[in-house]
Amino acid sequence: MGSTKNDNLVLMGQIGAAHGIKGEVRIKSFTENPLDLAAYSPLLTNRANQTITIKKARLQKNMLVAVLEESKSRNDAEALNGTKLYVPRESLPQTEDEDEFYYTDLIGLKARTPDGEELGSVAAVQNYGAGDVLEIRPAKGPTDLYPFTKQSVPTINLAEGYLIIVPAVEVIVDDDEAFE
Template sequence: MGSEKDKFTNRVLMGQIGAAHGIQGQVRIKSHTDDPLALKNYSPLTTNRPGLEITIKKARLNKSVIVATLEGVTDRNTAETLNGVKLYVSRDQLPDTEDEEEFYQTDLIGLDVQLEDGTKYGTITAIQNHGAGDVLEVRPLRGPSELYPFTKRIIPTINIADGFVTFVPPTEIEVDDNEAFED
Protein backbone atom coordinates (compact mmCIF):
# COMPACT_ATOMS: atom_id res chain seq x y z
CA MET A 1 0.00 0.00 0.00
CA GLY A 2 2.80 2.43 0.78
CA SER A 3 4.98 3.48 3.63
CA GLU A 4 3.89 3.51 7.26
CA LYS A 5 3.79 7.33 7.02
CA ASP A 6 1.39 7.16 4.06
CA LYS A 7 -0.83 4.81 6.04
CA PHE A 8 -1.38 7.49 8.69
CA THR A 9 -1.41 10.64 6.56
CA ASN A 10 -4.13 9.29 4.27
CA ARG A 11 -6.72 8.77 7.00
CA VAL A 12 -10.19 10.23 7.39
CA LEU A 13 -11.57 11.13 10.81
CA MET A 14 -14.80 9.16 11.17
CA GLY A 15 -15.72 9.80 14.79
CA GLN A 16 -14.61 10.32 18.34
CA ILE A 17 -15.24 8.29 21.46
CA GLY A 18 -16.84 10.21 24.29
CA ALA A 19 -17.98 9.26 27.76
CA ALA A 20 -18.56 5.75 29.04
CA HIS A 21 -22.21 4.63 28.96
CA GLY A 22 -23.37 2.34 31.75
CA ILE A 23 -21.26 -0.14 33.69
CA GLN A 24 -20.68 -2.85 31.06
CA GLY A 25 -18.06 -1.01 29.00
CA GLN A 26 -20.22 0.69 26.39
CA VAL A 27 -19.08 4.07 25.06
CA ARG A 28 -20.69 7.00 23.33
CA ILE A 29 -19.29 7.86 19.92
CA LYS A 30 -19.88 11.03 17.93
CA SER A 31 -19.92 9.85 14.34
CA HIS A 32 -18.92 12.08 11.42
CA THR A 33 -20.69 9.91 8.83
CA ASP A 34 -23.98 10.76 7.08
CA ASP A 35 -25.49 7.61 8.58
CA PRO A 36 -24.00 7.44 12.10
CA LEU A 37 -24.47 3.67 12.39
CA ALA A 38 -22.43 3.15 9.19
CA LEU A 39 -19.33 3.71 11.33
CA LYS A 40 -19.59 0.07 12.44
CA ASN A 41 -19.03 -1.06 8.83
CA TYR A 42 -15.48 0.34 8.84
CA SER A 43 -14.19 -1.68 11.82
CA PRO A 44 -11.45 -2.10 12.79
CA LEU A 45 -10.76 1.62 13.00
CA THR A 46 -7.32 3.10 13.59
CA THR A 47 -6.96 5.71 16.31
CA ASN A 48 -4.85 8.63 17.42
CA ARG A 49 -3.25 6.33 20.03
CA PRO A 50 -0.31 4.35 18.64
CA GLY A 51 -1.08 0.65 18.33
CA LEU A 52 -4.74 0.96 19.33
CA GLU A 53 -7.38 -0.27 16.90
CA ILE A 54 -11.08 -0.24 17.74
CA THR A 55 -13.62 -2.79 16.55
CA ILE A 56 -17.28 -1.95 17.08
CA LYS A 57 -19.20 -5.14 17.91
CA LYS A 58 -22.66 -3.61 18.41
CA ALA A 59 -24.02 -0.11 17.97
CA ARG A 60 -27.30 1.71 18.41
CA LEU A 61 -28.33 5.31 17.91
CA ASN A 62 -29.17 7.32 21.03
CA LYS A 63 -30.23 10.85 20.04
CA SER A 64 -27.20 12.31 18.23
CA VAL A 65 -24.57 9.78 19.34
CA ILE A 66 -23.88 6.09 18.91
CA VAL A 67 -23.84 3.88 21.98
CA ALA A 68 -21.39 1.11 21.13
CA THR A 69 -20.01 -2.11 22.50
CA LEU A 70 -16.33 -2.40 21.59
CA GLU A 71 -14.34 -5.59 21.25
CA GLY A 72 -12.28 -6.18 24.39
CA VAL A 73 -14.00 -3.48 26.47
CA THR A 74 -16.16 -5.06 29.17
CA ASP A 75 -16.19 -2.60 32.07
CA ARG A 76 -16.71 1.08 32.72
CA ASN A 77 -13.12 1.71 33.87
CA THR A 78 -11.70 0.51 30.53
CA ALA A 79 -14.36 2.46 28.62
CA GLU A 80 -13.43 5.65 30.49
CA THR A 81 -9.80 5.35 29.35
CA LEU A 82 -11.00 5.66 25.72
CA ASN A 83 -12.69 9.05 26.19
CA GLY A 84 -11.37 11.42 23.49
CA VAL A 85 -9.93 8.71 21.22
CA LYS A 86 -10.35 9.70 17.56
CA LEU A 87 -11.44 7.02 15.10
CA TYR A 88 -10.00 6.92 11.58
CA VAL A 89 -10.38 4.90 8.41
CA SER A 90 -7.99 4.72 5.49
CA ARG A 91 -9.18 6.97 2.62
CA ASP A 92 -9.11 4.04 0.17
CA GLN A 93 -11.81 2.26 2.20
CA LEU A 94 -14.33 5.01 1.48
CA PRO A 95 -16.46 5.11 -1.65
CA ASP A 96 -15.73 7.70 -4.31
CA THR A 97 -17.89 10.81 -4.18
CA GLU A 98 -20.70 10.96 -6.69
CA ASP A 99 -20.48 14.52 -7.97
CA GLU A 100 -17.87 17.24 -8.24
CA GLU A 101 -19.47 19.29 -5.45
CA GLU A 102 -18.83 16.44 -2.97
CA PHE A 103 -15.42 15.60 -1.56
CA TYR A 104 -13.71 14.29 1.53
CA GLN A 105 -11.80 16.94 3.42
CA THR A 106 -8.70 14.78 3.33
CA ASP A 107 -8.76 15.10 -0.48
CA LEU A 108 -8.04 18.84 -0.10
CA ILE A 109 -4.81 18.38 1.86
CA GLY A 110 -1.88 19.05 -0.47
CA LEU A 111 -3.90 20.86 -3.15
CA ASP A 112 -2.44 24.03 -4.65
CA VAL A 113 -4.08 27.28 -3.62
CA GLN A 114 -4.37 29.60 -6.64
CA LEU A 115 -5.52 33.18 -6.95
CA GLU A 116 -8.30 33.90 -9.44
CA ASP A 117 -5.74 34.73 -12.16
CA GLY A 118 -4.11 31.29 -11.75
CA THR A 119 -1.08 32.48 -9.77
CA LYS A 120 -0.02 29.93 -7.18
CA TYR A 121 -0.44 31.30 -3.66
CA GLY A 122 0.42 28.23 -1.59
CA THR A 123 -0.75 24.77 -0.49
CA ILE A 124 -3.49 23.49 1.83
CA THR A 125 -1.76 21.78 4.73
CA ALA A 126 -4.69 21.05 7.08
CA ILE A 127 -8.37 21.56 7.78
CA GLN A 128 -9.32 22.40 11.33
CA ASN A 129 -12.61 22.82 13.13
CA HIS A 130 -12.72 24.21 16.62
CA GLY A 131 -16.50 24.47 16.75
CA ALA A 132 -17.20 27.58 14.68
CA GLY A 133 -16.82 25.99 11.25
CA ASP A 134 -14.07 24.60 9.08
CA VAL A 135 -10.83 26.54 8.75
CA LEU A 136 -8.20 25.93 6.06
CA GLU A 137 -4.56 26.07 7.00
CA VAL A 138 -2.64 27.38 3.99
CA ARG A 139 1.14 27.42 3.67
CA PRO A 140 1.91 30.35 1.34
CA LEU A 141 4.93 30.22 -0.98
CA ARG A 142 6.68 32.51 1.50
CA GLY A 143 6.06 33.00 5.19
CA PRO A 144 4.27 31.12 7.95
CA SER A 145 1.01 29.20 7.59
CA GLU A 146 -2.21 31.20 7.52
CA LEU A 147 -5.76 30.28 8.55
CA TYR A 148 -8.84 31.12 6.48
CA PRO A 149 -12.53 30.31 6.92
CA PHE A 150 -13.52 27.52 4.54
CA THR A 151 -16.35 29.33 2.79
CA LYS A 152 -17.60 29.51 -0.80
CA ARG A 153 -16.65 33.21 -0.90
CA ILE A 154 -13.01 32.54 -0.02
CA ILE A 155 -12.71 29.18 -1.86
CA PRO A 156 -15.20 29.53 -4.77
CA THR A 157 -13.75 26.63 -6.81
CA ILE A 158 -12.46 23.23 -5.79
CA ASN A 159 -10.86 21.20 -8.57
CA ILE A 160 -9.56 17.99 -7.03
CA ALA A 161 -8.95 16.33 -10.42
CA ASP A 162 -6.54 19.11 -11.47
CA GLY A 163 -5.12 19.53 -7.95
CA PHE A 164 -6.09 23.10 -6.99
CA VAL A 165 -8.58 25.38 -5.30
CA THR A 166 -9.28 28.98 -6.25
CA PHE A 167 -8.62 31.41 -3.42
CA VAL A 168 -10.11 34.88 -2.97
CA PRO A 169 -8.24 36.46 -0.06
CA PRO A 170 -10.56 38.11 2.45
CA THR A 171 -10.32 41.87 2.66
CA GLU A 172 -8.97 43.25 5.89
CA ILE A 173 -11.43 44.92 8.22
CA GLU A 174 -10.30 48.45 8.88
CA VAL A 175 -11.25 50.08 12.15
CA ASP A 176 -10.85 53.80 12.73
CA ASP A 177 -8.92 54.06 16.01
CA ASN A 178 -11.11 57.01 17.01
CA GLU A 179 -14.29 54.91 16.73
CA ALA A 180 -13.07 51.69 18.34
CA PHE A 181 -14.31 50.94 21.85
CA GLU A 182 -15.22 54.49 22.83
CA ASP A 183 -16.81 54.94 26.27
Protein backbone atom coordinates (compact mmCIF):
# COMPACT_ATOMS: atom_id res chain seq x y z
CA MET A 1 0.00 0.00 0.00
CA GLY A 2 1.78 3.07 -1.13
CA SER A 3 -1.15 4.81 -2.74
CA THR A 4 -2.71 7.93 -1.24
CA LYS A 5 -6.14 7.51 -2.81
CA ASN A 6 -7.48 6.89 0.70
CA ASP A 7 -8.85 10.20 2.03
CA ASN A 8 -8.17 8.91 5.54
CA LEU A 9 -4.40 9.38 5.22
CA VAL A 10 -2.58 12.30 6.84
CA LEU A 11 0.62 13.73 5.33
CA MET A 12 3.27 13.57 8.07
CA GLY A 13 6.47 14.39 6.20
CA GLN A 14 8.43 14.35 2.97
CA ILE A 15 11.82 12.88 2.16
CA GLY A 16 14.28 15.36 0.73
CA ALA A 17 17.88 15.09 -0.39
CA ALA A 18 20.32 12.35 0.45
CA HIS A 19 22.61 13.05 3.40
CA GLY A 20 26.13 11.65 3.17
CA ILE A 21 27.15 8.44 1.42
CA LYS A 22 25.63 5.77 3.70
CA GLY A 23 22.00 6.09 2.62
CA GLU A 24 20.76 8.63 5.16
CA VAL A 25 18.04 11.03 4.04
CA ARG A 26 16.78 14.43 5.08
CA ILE A 27 13.10 14.48 6.01
CA LYS A 28 10.84 17.51 6.45
CA SER A 29 8.56 16.45 9.31
CA PHE A 30 5.10 17.99 9.70
CA THR A 31 4.68 16.79 13.29
CA GLU A 32 4.77 19.31 16.14
CA ASN A 33 8.00 17.75 17.42
CA PRO A 34 9.87 16.61 14.27
CA LEU A 35 11.42 13.58 16.00
CA ASP A 36 7.91 12.22 16.72
CA LEU A 37 7.65 11.20 13.07
CA ALA A 38 9.75 8.10 13.77
CA ALA A 39 7.12 6.84 16.25
CA TYR A 40 4.66 6.34 13.37
CA SER A 41 7.04 4.13 11.42
CA PRO A 42 6.46 2.23 9.15
CA LEU A 43 4.96 5.05 7.12
CA LEU A 44 2.83 4.73 4.01
CA THR A 45 4.03 6.58 0.91
CA ASN A 46 2.77 8.07 -2.34
CA ARG A 47 4.65 5.34 -4.21
CA ALA A 48 2.96 2.07 -5.12
CA ASN A 49 3.65 -0.79 -2.69
CA GLN A 50 6.30 1.10 -0.72
CA THR A 51 6.46 1.82 2.97
CA ILE A 52 9.28 3.56 4.82
CA THR A 53 10.68 2.42 8.15
CA ILE A 54 12.72 4.91 10.15
CA LYS A 55 15.41 3.03 12.09
CA LYS A 56 17.12 6.09 13.59
CA ALA A 57 16.59 9.84 13.35
CA ARG A 58 18.24 12.97 14.64
CA LEU A 59 17.32 16.60 14.37
CA GLN A 60 19.60 18.84 12.33
CA LYS A 61 18.39 22.44 12.17
CA ASN A 62 14.75 22.14 11.12
CA MET A 63 15.08 18.79 9.32
CA LEU A 64 15.38 15.19 10.39
CA VAL A 65 18.35 13.18 9.23
CA ALA A 66 17.22 9.58 9.20
CA VAL A 67 18.51 6.07 8.69
CA LEU A 68 15.87 4.11 6.77
CA GLU A 69 15.54 0.37 6.47
CA GLU A 70 14.88 0.87 2.74
CA SER A 71 17.99 2.95 2.06
CA LYS A 72 21.43 1.31 2.19
CA SER A 73 23.36 3.64 -0.14
CA ARG A 74 23.40 7.19 -1.44
CA ASN A 75 21.76 5.94 -4.66
CA ASP A 76 18.89 4.45 -2.62
CA ALA A 77 18.54 7.73 -0.71
CA GLU A 78 18.54 9.80 -3.90
CA ALA A 79 15.81 7.58 -5.38
CA LEU A 80 13.56 8.37 -2.38
CA ASN A 81 13.82 12.17 -2.80
CA GLY A 82 10.32 13.68 -2.91
CA THR A 83 8.57 10.67 -1.34
CA LYS A 84 5.62 11.77 0.78
CA LEU A 85 5.05 10.01 4.10
CA TYR A 86 1.56 9.27 5.45
CA VAL A 87 -0.21 7.59 8.35
CA PRO A 88 -3.86 6.57 8.64
CA ARG A 89 -5.88 9.23 10.52
CA GLU A 90 -6.90 6.66 13.15
CA SER A 91 -3.21 6.19 14.08
CA LEU A 92 -3.02 9.73 15.42
CA PRO A 93 -3.79 10.28 19.12
CA GLN A 94 -7.08 11.86 20.11
CA THR A 95 -6.91 15.56 20.84
CA GLU A 96 -7.09 16.71 24.46
CA ASP A 97 -9.87 19.31 24.26
CA GLU A 98 -12.43 20.82 21.91
CA ASP A 99 -10.11 23.66 20.85
CA GLU A 100 -7.53 21.13 19.58
CA PHE A 101 -7.93 19.33 16.28
CA TYR A 102 -6.01 18.13 13.26
CA TYR A 103 -6.22 20.25 10.11
CA THR A 104 -7.32 17.16 8.22
CA ASP A 105 -10.47 17.10 10.39
CA LEU A 106 -11.48 20.50 8.99
CA ILE A 107 -11.63 19.33 5.37
CA GLY A 108 -15.25 19.05 4.29
CA LEU A 109 -16.71 21.15 7.12
CA LYS A 110 -19.44 23.56 6.04
CA ALA A 111 -18.39 27.21 6.29
CA ARG A 112 -20.95 29.86 7.13
CA THR A 113 -21.08 33.43 8.35
CA PRO A 114 -22.35 34.35 11.84
CA ASP A 115 -25.67 35.24 10.13
CA GLY A 116 -25.97 31.70 8.75
CA GLU A 117 -25.06 32.49 5.13
CA GLU A 118 -23.44 29.42 3.52
CA LEU A 119 -19.98 30.20 2.15
CA GLY A 120 -19.16 26.67 0.98
CA SER A 121 -17.01 23.94 2.51
CA VAL A 122 -13.39 23.70 3.62
CA ALA A 123 -11.32 22.40 0.70
CA ALA A 124 -7.86 22.81 2.26
CA VAL A 125 -5.76 24.48 4.92
CA GLN A 126 -2.87 26.32 3.27
CA ASN A 127 0.14 28.20 4.54
CA TYR A 128 1.93 30.50 2.12
CA GLY A 129 4.32 31.82 4.74
CA ALA A 130 2.22 34.49 6.46
CA GLY A 131 0.04 32.14 8.53
CA ASP A 132 -2.58 29.50 7.99
CA VAL A 133 -5.38 30.14 5.51
CA LEU A 134 -8.64 28.27 4.96
CA GLU A 135 -9.51 27.57 1.34
CA ILE A 136 -13.31 27.54 1.02
CA ARG A 137 -15.00 26.01 -2.01
CA PRO A 138 -18.37 27.68 -2.72
CA ALA A 139 -21.20 25.91 -4.57
CA LYS A 140 -20.14 27.78 -7.75
CA GLY A 141 -17.07 29.70 -8.79
CA PRO A 142 -13.46 29.79 -7.62
CA THR A 143 -12.35 29.07 -4.07
CA ASP A 144 -12.02 31.84 -1.50
CA LEU A 145 -9.24 32.25 1.07
CA TYR A 146 -9.80 33.33 4.67
CA PRO A 147 -7.19 33.84 7.40
CA PHE A 148 -7.30 30.98 9.89
CA THR A 149 -7.24 33.02 13.07
CA LYS A 150 -9.50 33.02 16.15
CA GLN A 151 -10.84 36.42 15.04
CA SER A 152 -11.76 35.23 11.52
CA VAL A 153 -12.87 31.73 12.56
CA PRO A 154 -14.33 32.09 16.07
CA THR A 155 -16.28 28.81 16.04
CA ILE A 156 -15.33 25.30 14.94
CA ASN A 157 -17.90 22.60 15.62
CA LEU A 158 -16.48 19.27 14.46
CA ALA A 159 -19.37 17.27 15.95
CA GLU A 160 -21.97 19.16 13.90
CA GLY A 161 -19.72 19.58 10.85
CA TYR A 162 -19.43 23.34 10.47
CA LEU A 163 -17.32 26.39 11.24
CA ILE A 164 -18.14 30.08 11.39
CA ILE A 165 -16.12 32.56 9.32
CA VAL A 166 -16.30 36.31 9.95
CA PRO A 167 -15.43 37.78 6.55
CA ALA A 168 -13.12 40.80 6.58
CA VAL A 169 -14.77 44.14 5.96
CA GLU A 170 -14.14 45.29 2.40
CA VAL A 171 -12.72 48.75 1.95
CA ILE A 172 -13.57 50.40 -1.34
CA VAL A 173 -11.37 53.28 -2.43
CA ASP A 174 -12.46 55.65 -5.17
CA ASP A 175 -9.45 55.61 -7.52
CA ASP A 176 -9.87 59.30 -8.32
CA GLU A 177 -9.46 60.25 -4.65
CA ALA A 178 -6.89 57.67 -3.64
CA PHE A 179 -3.72 59.65 -4.33
CA GLU A 180 -4.71 63.28 -4.18
